[in-house]
Amino acid sequence: MHRWSRLFVPTLREAPADAEVASHKFLLRAGYVRQLGAGIYNYLFLGQRSLNRIIAIVREEMDRIGQEFLLPGILPKDPWVESGRWTGMGENMFRLKDRKGADLCLGMTHEEIMTVIARGELRSYKQLPQIWYQIQTKYRDEPRPKSGLLRVRQFTMKDSYSFDLNAASLDTSYNLHDVAYRNIFTRCGLKFVAVEADSGAMGGSQSQEFMVYTDAGEDLIASCPVCGYAANLEKATSRLEPVTEMEPTGDGTPELVHTPGCAAIADVAEFFKISPASDIKCVAYMVLRRGTDSKKGGAPDTWHGVAAFLRGDHQVNETKLLGAIGAAELRTMQAEELEKYLHGPAGFLGPVGLEHDAKPLGDGLTVIIDKSLEGRKNLVAGANKQDYHYRNVTPGRDFTWTLSADIRSVNEGEACPVDNCGGKLVVGKAVEVGHIFKLGDRYTESMGARVLDENGKEVTPIMGCYGIGIERILTAAIEQSNDANGFWLPATIAPFPVVVTVTNIADAALRETGEKIAAELEAAGIDVLLDDRDERAGVKFKDADLVGIPYRINVGKKAASGQVELVSRAISQSTDVAIDEVVTAVKARIANEVKSIN
């Protein structure tokens, strides 16, 4: 039993000015954490206690499917060079040198290290499949830490890695994680949604994110309320309404039109009296193709010009664009680069008359169009000349391209992509609490992990990797359950599921009753916090409301008649309960909560 009078729980009446999002304010106000630097936090007693309970749930579920390891946090350079990520990770990797000048880094993820273990020890298909996991600190030099514990430079992650002989076996490992993750997030009381996700720099074929809707989130999720389709906006697709095409003018071929000052889509649409959907937007990028940095010396990074064309009313999805052309990073072109690659100024860029490479990422310009432009006709496009546009532009006839792909972001209200669904997509903000990937042989191949199959033939195992952000579970739980006075956590992950508040500690009878109830709760296997501080009742109530404990027992005036109050924080509802029944009542509420979550 913990007595509040002896604890360090530095609650704040006011939130520090730095805190913006709800979870950040409350983590500070409730004395869960204190900031040490940008994206670096001290976890105090209540915070650590809650995180430990989350970890216990994660560990319990993971132990059903895998084996826990503990890997170093400080890592040598070599494995990263072998996988190509010593340079591939770029600035996000914390790097350091030891006294001999050797390069080291702080672990931001452990695919390479797990692969080192696998290649050193796994020899036979009989040893597969393997699922190895770790729960430990990871370090990332984030360009912009923000939002309290949501985006930080040091955090706790459950990361697991599977090694399988073939795709069917990987499916099984992947599905085991899918199930385990759903169990974990459910037990942690999160209202989550699993969405299709972009695999990003991890490479790999399939991936799914586990998201919790909250305005504090950094991801956008498109979902269909009719069929349940849900995908990260980086990945989401939709069905577009057919567009009514413009009638051609003149002889129907591209016609140069003087459009003074019409640099923005809205200006052009107004000038020609057309819908932005009939205008072709151009966004020009310089994209980076990562070199390889194998020990034998590899190719350097290279930059390439890319012009992306899409409907005027659509937005470029840079994640999709990078995926389509196989590049790692991008930035928009500067004026002189526009002149070099497109021979025109910003605001008047267009595809007509552009020379382009036959394959992506050549020496010249890669022209990529969004699929929605295919089959369109009589469009308006920039003429690569200040204050001029073309009309009557028909893709395929008047210009060609290096490749056509889905490179746009879906918009809310567009039709669900699922066959025969007919629902309309809604877009909402969410925070990512977990992510599962099928990696394939990206690491095992480059790092030389091989086993013999049943025919004695050497084969490369394939991998999956699966992460859960421990702090993000806590953060998401706070985001989804807070009000002006504080927050409440699910009983499963709260630092304490119940607090016994003795309203007046100077009253020996009340104090003894409180002690007795707390002892009985403890005997019943419930972690209990006894608020025995010599404070006014109001102070103790305010603190209890603030710090995330879902149930409170008030031991006060009614104790003389054998009653205490049982308060459920989530609904701020108080019930009078007989003293000798309160333990049973608390147990029932906790059990009921767990049941309703599941």
Place this chain on the structure above:
RNA sequence: CGGGGCGUAGCGCAGCCUGGUAGCGCAUCUGCUUUGGGAGCAGAGGGCCGGGGGUUCGAAUCCCUCCGCCCCGACCA
């Protein structure tokens, strides 16, 4: 990395423009009163005004520079 903002007591802020003994609220400590929703009265302690340099008789205040933090964007297994 681009843009914006901030740095003064533990927390929240004023003072800076127009240079002249550093303030307010909350918190803390002491005493008395109070005791079911962040109590009242009286008293007290607590500051390299982010660091360095400069201008000045004199700098929290003006100038230069560095550092740190927050927000938007870029970025983000």
